[in-house]
Each structure stands twice: as structure tokens, then as C-alpha cells.
Amino acid sequence: MDSLGDTVWDVVICGTGLQQSLLALSLSRSGKKILHIDPNEYYGGPDAAFSLQETEAWVGRHAAPSSGLFKSASITKPEGSTGLSFSRAYSLALAPQLIHSRSKLLSQLVSSRAYKQVEFLAVGSFFTFKPAADPEQKPTLARVPSTREDIAFEASLSLKAKRGLMKFLKFVLDYEGEAQRGVWGPHTDSPFNDFLQKEFKMDSDLQKYIITLTLSLDGEMSTKDGLAIIYRHLTSMGFFGPGFAAVYPKWGGISEIAQVACRAGAVGGAVYMLGTGIQAEETSSNDIQLQLTSGDTVKTKLLVRDNDKEEGTFSVSRLVAIVASPLKALFESVVEGAPLPAVSVTAFPAGSLRTDADEPYDYPVSVAVHSSDTGECPSGQSLLYFSTLSTPRSKEALNKALDSFLQAVNDEQMPERLFELYYEQGRGSVASHVDGRVLTLPNVPPSLAFDDAALDPIKTAWEVAMGEDTANTEYMMFPDREAALDDEMYDD
Amino acid sequence: MASDDSLPTLKVLLIGPSGAGKSALLTRYCDDEFDPESSTATIGIDFKIKKLSVRGKAYRLTLFDTAGQERFRTLSTSFYRGAHGVLLVYDVSSRASFLTMERWFDEAEANTGEGVALYLVGAKLDKAETSREVSYEEGQALADAHGALFCEASAKTRENVRKPFCDIVNQIVSTPGLLSGGNQGRTVGTVQVGKDGWYLSGCSC
Ligand SMILES: Nc1nc2c(ncn2[C@@H]2O[C@H](COP(=O)(O)OP(=O)(O)O)[C@@H](O)[C@H]2O)c(=O)[nH]1
Numbered sequence: 001m002d003s004l005g006d007t008v009w010d011v012v013i014c015g016t017g018l019q020q021s022l023l024a025l026s027l028s029r030s031g032k033k034i035l036h037i038d039p040n041e042y043y044g045g046p047d048a049a050f051s052l053q054e055t056e057a058w059v060g061r062h063a064a065p066s067s068g069l070f071k072s073a074s075i076t077k078p079e080g081s082t083g084l085s086f087s088r089a090y091s092l093a094l095a096p097q098l099i100h101s102r103s104k105l106l107s108q109l110v111s112s113r114a115y116k117q118v119e120f121l122a123v124g125s126f127f128t129f130k131p132a133a134d135p136e137q138k139p140t141l142a143r144v145p146s147t148r149e150d151i152a153f154e155a156s157l158s159l160k161a162k163r164g165l166m167k168f169l170k171f172v173l174d175y176e177g178e179a180q181r182g183v184w185g186p187h188t189d190s191p192f193n194d195f196l197q198k199e200f201k202m203d204s205d206l207q208k209y210i211i212t213l214t215l216s217l218d219g220e221m222s223t224k225d226g227l228a229i230i231y232r233h234l235t236s237m238g239f240f241g242p243g244f245a246a247v248y249p250k251w252g253g254i255s256e257i258a259q260v261a262c263r264a265g266a267v268g269g270a271v272y273m274l275g276t277g278i279q280a281e282e283t284s285s286n287d288i289q290l291q292l293t294s295g296d297t298v299k300t301k302l303l304v305r306d307n308d309k310e311e312g313t314f315s316v317s318r319l320v321a322i323v324a325s326p327l328k329a330l331f332e333s334v335v336e337g338a339p340l341p342a343v344s345v346t347a348f349p350a351g352s353l354r355t356d357a358d359e360p361y362d363y364p365v366s367v368a369v370h371s372s373d374t375g376e377c378p379s380g381q382s383l384l385y386f387s388t389l390s391t392p393r394s395k396e397a398l399n400k401a402l403d404s405f406l407q408a409v410n411d412e413q414m415p416e417r418l419f420e421l422y423y424e425q426g427r428g429s430v431a432s433h434v435d436g437r438v439l440t441l442p443n444v445p446p447s448l449a450f451d452d453a454a455l456d457p458i459k460t461a462w463e464v465a466m467g468e469d470t471a472n473t474e475y476m477m478f479p480d481r482e483a484a485l486d487d488e489m490y491d492d
Numbered sequence: 493m494a495s496d497d498s499l500p501t502l503k504v505l506l507i508g509p510s511g512a513g514k515s516a517l518l519t520r521y522c523d524d525e526f527d528p529e530s531s532t533a534t535i536g537i538d539f540k541i542k543k544l545s546v547r548g549k550a551y552r553l554t555l556f557d558t559a560g561q562e563r564f565r566t567l568s569t570s571f572y573r574g575a576h577g578v579l580l581v582y583d584v585s586s587r588a589s590f591l592t593m594e595r596w597f598d599e600a601e602a603n604t605g606e607g608v609a610l611y612l613v614g615a616k617l618d619k620a621e622t623s624r625e626v627s628y629e630e631g632q633a634l635a636d637a638h639g640a641l642f643c644e645a646s647a648k649t650r651e652n653v654r655k656p657f658c659d660i661v662n663q664i665v666s667t668p669g670l671l672s673g674g675n676q677g678r679t680v681g682t683v684q685v686g687k688d689g690w691y692l693s694g695c696s697c
């Protein structure tokens with residue numbers, strides 16, 4: 001077998017997060033010689049999904065309050081609880097994201113034929129959390145109507161509110177039109193909330209509905225961005241089937257796509273090594289020489305690596321909880337013919353949670369609940385992925401959110417809490433860096449929904465690596481690599 | 493083609509060390525071809541499909557090769573998802589290849605659900621006469637230890653080539669619950685993203 005050092009690689013890619021993996025797929029299928037390595041023993045980098053055992057090992061490495069992209073990680077297991085299943089019955093996603101049906105990520109997976117190895121599940125209802133009116137009562141969840149039919153049948157809405165919402169949705173569906181631009185143009189960069197109030201006379205409840213649909217981490221955005229996000233939601237609604245606007249890859253979300261992309265890269269000829277990083281590099285005029293931690297020395301024309309440094313913009317606090325209940329009420333399909341959703345999202349509007357000191361918490365919190373249909377936990381259990389902007393009190397707020405949420409969804413008794421994982425995730429870098437023969441890809445933003453902007457740097461890196469071949473090669477368009485159907489009869 | 497899509501689909505994987513003869517076995521079985529000059533790196537094929545009838549019922553068998561990811565043992569957990577059966581292949585003329593099989597069994601067992609059919613294959617049987625390094629009994633004993641079936645085969649001479657594939661399919665379809673198994677089959681809510689517009693897959697099992 002050829003040794004790794006005998007080849008001059010076109011590109012060495014370091015890191016197997018989503019972007020690096022899609023790059024490996026696109027380049028290897030476009031005929032480039034790719035060596036794809038990752039210092040971790042697992043695929044996915046910051047987008048990975050872990051068994052319980054792997055989670056514990058990962059927490060061991062990221063427990064410190066400042067250690068790169070992920071920090072302050074800890075695990076809580078309630079004493080005496082016996083409900084946890086075996087380690088591999090779980091697949092905990094570090095940065096779970098739902099994918100809108102109209103996302104370019106899906107169309108690229110289809111055109112590159114990699115989608116066949118991924119199972120996509122429907123993301124269903126959205127809820128907002130309503131705190132209890134007085135201490136005697138339980139908090140509740142209110143379903144967010146997100147289609148016109150939804151709105152028409154939503155009992156909790158007044159006729160006036162319905163009319164207002166309908167008018168708004170119709171407006172958004174055509175928001176690039178000239179007349180519409182005339183309306184929102186003057187508000188382009190001012191807060192979306194204000195726009196909803198001024199132009200559509202929405203009260204704060206209706207504003208909350210709309211902001212929930214944006215799945216924003218901090219609830220604050222410009223009118224321009226808010227409209228674009230609602231537009232994405234509305235046009236995705238019904239695109240793959242009635243009643244849902246987004247999908248989630250079974251078994252761990254983006255992590256699964258990264259792995260499938262790596263396999264497709266391997267089918268295209270890319271060579272894979274895990275547990276292997278770069279020890280030293282030396283650039284010459286024609287190539288760059290890398291000394292790998294495996295002991296191999298390799299030459300490549302281009303090195304693409306991931307960013308693993310926190311670049312100090314903002315960070316997200318996350319709480320992942322396993323509970324011993326299927327939380328069925330969250331996963332009903334509410335539209336005729338709609339698939340049973342496997343993921344449901346609840347937003348806690350700013351101010352709806354109270355801190356230990358009984359003060360309102362000023363930032364929104366969200367939770368994506370995954371049913372066992374995601375393959376991420378055994379049946380009879382659910383996985384709750386809470387996230388919020390990191391603040392000095394975000395950990396406290398997440399714990400409150402978990403408490404309150406379980407109160408709101410329980411029927412008779414509180415579901416048992418089996419396992420909790422807390423950590424903080426930095427935003428990382430937002431732009432690619434090119435430095436001679438070394439290109440550093442930015443990180444996928446840690447938002448609740450996948451942002452297509454994360455795909456642009458991959459294409460740019462592909463163009464850099466393809467050089468002159470860019471002009472006559474189509475990006476991410478590949479035929480199937482499977483043999484024709486062949487018949488055989490066999491009877492024993 | 494439409495009717496073939498509706499056949500129950502079985503996913504079977506071939507794993508084992510580089511050079512054991514996995515790709516040769518697959519190519520001989522599916523295309524009845526053997527290329528002694530073929531390089532050891534398996535590139536180019538994602539998976540092969542074969543329609544197969546067992547006990548009067550037709551199945552769509554999808555066979556997944558390693559795409560070279562066995563070389564540094566980097567097969568991903570997603571590769572194993574939904575597999576109904578795994579063929580573990582070593583080379584009867586290489587003791588070294590046989591000695592890695594315990595680890596391959598471990599990996600297969602860790603990444604697949606309970607009841608997934610495992611099948612051990614001693615490949616390159618044609619070389620047995622001159623350069624056998626692993627006895628039939630050793631192979632059988634290892635298979636027994638893991639509750640797997642076993643045979644030896646040669647892609648070069650065609651001897652026994654169909655046997656592991658037919659046997660493993662037979663085992664899969666006669667194990668109750670394996671085909672429709674809770675964590676194996678597709679859930680009803682699966683969304684098809686690869687078609688124009690949309691539709692939902694029925695339960696294909
Ligand atoms: N004599 C003999 N050689 C074989 C047989 N099967 C495979 N080979 C050779 O062994 C080498 C490795 O085979 P390959 O199928 O690529 O192994 P893989 O890495 O497991 O896919 C190739 O040179 C094949 O030609 C066989 O049945 N008999």
C-alpha cells in the first residue's frame with residue numbers, strides 16, 4: 001500500500017466538522033486528492049454527537065472555564081436515579097440545529113447524492129412558555145400558530161389578532177415586492193419588535209409569537225433580518241409535506257451529515273485518519289510539509305483547517321437534559337396528513353422566567369425537545385436541549401427553564417430527571433482566513449436553526465482548491481455511485 | 493423501477509482489514525468479475541444493489557463496502573446505522589488479518605443493535621492449499637464465540653461466493669423482529685428530501 005508520504009496531496013483538511021466534511025466531499029468528488037484528518041478520535045468536531053461515555057470523556061476535557069470553543073462543562077446525575085439506559089442508547093448532539101426545508105444545505109446534499117444515507121425527521125409544533133398567573137397555578141405552553149390554517153383555528157386568538165397575523169404573513173410572503181419595501185424600508189435597521197408594533201399594531205403577545213418563529217437567541221434583530229427569517233420559515237412550511245417547515249437528521253443532527261459527507265468523501269477517494277493532528281508545518285515555494293502526530297510526514301498544496309479558538313464575540317449556554325417521559329403532548333401532528341414530528345421547540349420569552357432572587361430574567365431561553373424517534377435516546381425518554389445567551393446568570397436561568405418546562409408539560413407527576421449536561425459554546429470566528437497555503441474555515445454559528453451563510457465559506461474554499469478547474473466544474477453536483485439493480489432468485 | 497423501490501430493503505455491510513478481499517467478494521457476487529490487479533484501496537463505489545428472492549419473497553439487498561475507511565479504522569457510527577447484517581471478512585492466507593477480527597467484531601457489536609446478523613467470511617480460499625495461515629476450525633470457533641455464521645470463499649475461483657450473501661439474508665428474514673425492528677426500520681415520520689415537492693415514505697418494512 002502507498003504510504004501517505006508518497007503523494008503530494010491537493011488538499012489536507014484538518015477537522016471533521018460540518019464545513020470541513022462538506023468540503024472533503026465536494027473536492028474529492030471533483031477529482032482532488034484529499035487527506036482528511038482530525039485530532040479527535042471521533043467525527044464531527046464542534047458538531048459531534050456523543051454516547052454517554054463519550055460525553056463524560058468530553059466533559060473531562062472541557063470542564064475548565066476557559067478552554068477554546070467549549071467550556072465550563074459539567075454533568076449532573078440525580079442521586080439514586082436508575083432510569084438511564086446503556087451508554088450507546090444515547091446520542092447527545094453538541095450543537096443540535098434544525099434545518100429549514102428550503103435550506104441550501106438540503107439541496108446540496110441532494111445534488112451531491114449524499115442525502116440518501118441520512119434520515120430526515122419532521123420538526124413539529126412551536127410553543128411559547130407562559131408563566132403561571134399566580135403561585136397556585138402551573139405554567140403553560142401555548143402553541144404558536146404558524147400557518148394560515150393554524151391561525152384560523154387557533155381558539156386563543158381574538159378575531160382581531162387573527163386578522164392582524166394573517167395580514168402580516170401575507171405581507172412577508174411578498175416582502176421583497178415594491179409596495180412592501182415601501183412599508184418596511186424606513187425600518188430596515190431598526191428593531192423588528194418596533195416595526196411589528198408600528199406597522200401592524202401588534203400587541204406584545206403577538207410580537208412574542210412572531211419573535212418565537214425567528215428562533216433567535218436574544219430576541220433582538222433588525223427588521224430586515226426578522227423579515228428574512230420569517231420569510232424562510234413561511235416558504236419552508238409545507239415544502240416537504242404538510243404542517244412542518246424544518247427537518248432534523250436522525251441520530252444526532254448535523255453530526256450525522258458530517259459523517260455521511262466524510263463517507264462520500266471516502267467514496268470519492270479521500271483518505272481518512274482520526275486521532276491525528278498536525279504537529280509541525282513548514283511552507284516552501286511549491287507546497288507545505290506537515291508533520292502529523294501519527295509520525296507521518298506529508299506534502300500538500302493547500303491546508304484547510306477549522307478554527308478552534310474562541311474569538312470573543314458572544315457565547316451560548318447550553319443545558320442538555322434526559323428525562324424519563326416521552327412528553328407525548330409535544331409531538332402531536334396537528335395538521336391532517338402531517339408526519340409525526342420528532343422535534344418540538346418552545347421559546348421562553350424574555351422576562352417569562354424568574355431567577356432565584358425572584359427577579360425576571362431578561363433574556364429569552366429556548367428548548368428543542370427531541371423524542372426517542374430521533375434515535376438520540378431510548379423510547380420512553382426525551383432529550384431536552386436548552387440554550388440561551390451566556391450571561392452571569394444563564395446557568396441559573398437554564399435550570400429554572402428546565403424546572404418550569406417540566407411543570408408545564410406534566411400531566412400527573414413530574415417526569416424523572418436522569419442526566420443533565422451543562423456547557424458554554426463560543427461563537428468562534430465568523431470569517432475565513434487565508435494565509436498563503438493555509439485556509440482557516442469559520443465556525444457554524446451556534447443558532448437553533450442552521451444558517452445557510454455557513455455554506456458560503458465552503459464554496460469559497462472549494463474554489464481556492466479547484467483553481468483553474470473552477471470554471472468547468474459544477475459545485476456539489478455528482479451522479480449516484482451505486483451499481484445497477486441486478487436480479488437473483490434464491491430459494492433454500 | 494418504481495416497484496423495486498417498494499421492496500423491503502436490507503442493508504448489509506462488509507467490514508474487515510484492508511486487503512482481506514472484501515471488494516473482490518462484492519464485485520464477484522454482484523458483477524461476476526474478478527480483477528487480480530485491483531488496488532487495495534476501495535474507491536468509487538458507494539454501495540451495490542441486488543434484488544434477491546428468499547423463500548418466494550423478493551428483497552432489495554443494498555451492500556455497503558468500506559470506501560477505504562477501514563484502512564485507519566475510521567468507519568463512522570453513521571455507516572452502521574440501520575444495518576441488518578454485517579459480513580466480517582479476513583484473508584485465510586494471512587494470520588495478521590485474522591488477528592484483527594476480534595476488534596472488528598467489537599466494533600460491529602458496539603455500533604449495531606441487538607439481533608443484527610453477523611457473518612464471518614474467510615476469503616481467498618483458493619490460496620488455502622499453498623499458503624493457508626488460518627485453519628477452518630479457528631475461523632469457525634471465532635464465529636461461534638460471537639454467535640455468527642461462518643464460511644470460507646474465493647472471489648477468484650467463485651467457490652462459495654454466493655453463500656455468505658444468501659445465508660445472511662436468510663438469517664435476517666427468518667429472525668423475527670429484525671426486519672421491522674424498532675430501532676432498525678425507518679420511522680413513519682421520515683421525510684423524503686430528494687424528490688421534487690414532497691411526500692412521506694410509508695413504512696417500508
Ligand atoms: N487469490 C485471491 N486473491 C484475492 C481474492 N480476493 C481478493 N484478492 C486479492 O487481494 C487483494 C485485496 O483485495 P480487495 O478486495 O481489494 O481487499 P479489500 O481491501 O478487503 O477490499 C487484491 O489484490 C485482490 O485481487 C481471492 O479470492 N483469491
Ligand SMILES: [Mg+2]
Binds near residue numbers: 514515532534558
Ligand atoms: Mg476494499
